[in-house]
Amino acid sequence: MRVVSGIQPTGNLHLGNYLGAIRNWVAMQDAMDADSECLFFLADLHAISQPHEPAALHAGTLEMTAALVACGIDPERSILFNQAQIPAHAELQWLLGGSARMGWLNRMTQWKDKAGKNREGQSVALFTYPVLQAADVLLYQATHVPVGEDQKQHLELARDIAQKFNNDFATEDAPVFTLPDPIIPPAAARIMSLRNGSAKMSKSDPSEMSRINLIDDADTVMKKIKKAKTDAEPLPSEAKGLEERAEALNLVTIFGALTGQSVDEVLSEYSGQGFGSFKPALGEVLVETLAPINARFMALKEDREALDAILARGAAKARERGLPTLDAAYKALGLVRG
Secondary structure, eight states: OEEEEEEOOOSOOBHHHIIIIIHHHHHHHHHOOTTOEEEEEEOHHHHTTSOOOHHHHHHHHHHHHHHHHHHTOOTTTSEEEEGGGOTHHHHHHHHHTTTSOHHHHHTOHHHHHHHTTOGGGSOHHHHHHHHHHHHHHHTTTOSEEEOOGGGHHHHHHHHHHHHHHHHHHSOSSSOSSOOOEEEOOSOOOOOBOSSOTTSBOOTTOSOGGGOOBTTOOHHHHHHHHHHSOOOSSOOOSSGGGGTTOHHHHHHHHHHHHHHTOOHHHHHHHHTTOOHHHHHHHHHHHHHHHHHHHHHHHHHHHTOHHHHHHHHHHHHHHHHHHHHHHHHHHHHHTTOOOO
8 A cells, every 4th residue: 555645745734734734644644554654745746736835835845844754754664745846746747747637637626716816927837736746645555535525526537547557558467557545534524714604724724813823823823713703602412503604614523533422522612602702711722732743844844955855855766666666757748858
């Protein structure tokens, strides 16, 4: 079993990233046996598909590396690297471009959402982004890829590209690419903005008060929770009572995700209480969870030498695993690789 997954290095991780993805990465890493492995990468090549500041991208890559390690990704047990150190990602994307089809890419929901009405003004990289995603996983013969609802379509595309390449240039007995299967993580908590219960928690929100960053100190966490938008009603005894109370549901969901309880279990404990008592309890749980992550991150982020070494070691391991696939793809296409 080989699991491959990536994350864009576009700023500090927040609570939604941690509960929705990173915590599951750590769980997968910890569950791996001696014959299996995880490859986790910083998707810096994907980041250039949209306008960016070069210095900020480089700094963000190092910060994200520190944050992932602080959250529990162990470079000794998982392969942690950034795409830009592995030219094979971009090479394989080009080789797969002959098998990918314009119609397939045009149907990508994320392309439609991000391009909006100005498709002609978007970068080619944004349009071909899913082909690079396919290369990211096919290069390493990934058997499994963790996917959320917004990435299922992209994994299906990777399978389609791999299948067409195998059909056109390989044999059934000796395919070039493994078709990866999705890993649907345990129902991840959907964490919403602290200022708007109908919008996802996001690093792009201009208000710092809308999110809990994993690097927030205890005072900042407590302040943000205290000021989080709620209502004047007490908490009900069951989840049904929160159906029209998005902000209240969000805070209860966060509490449950951190403590391993369902929404109903949290409500059974706090039923009838107002947010004057619930918010401090939530703040304490958050501080307890984030304090060790914060401490580890603050120690790591200033150690540029250690972060560079982590990425270099990971890149060396990734190159070793990806090279046979890249060679096989060139050979299958009739290309002589220098």
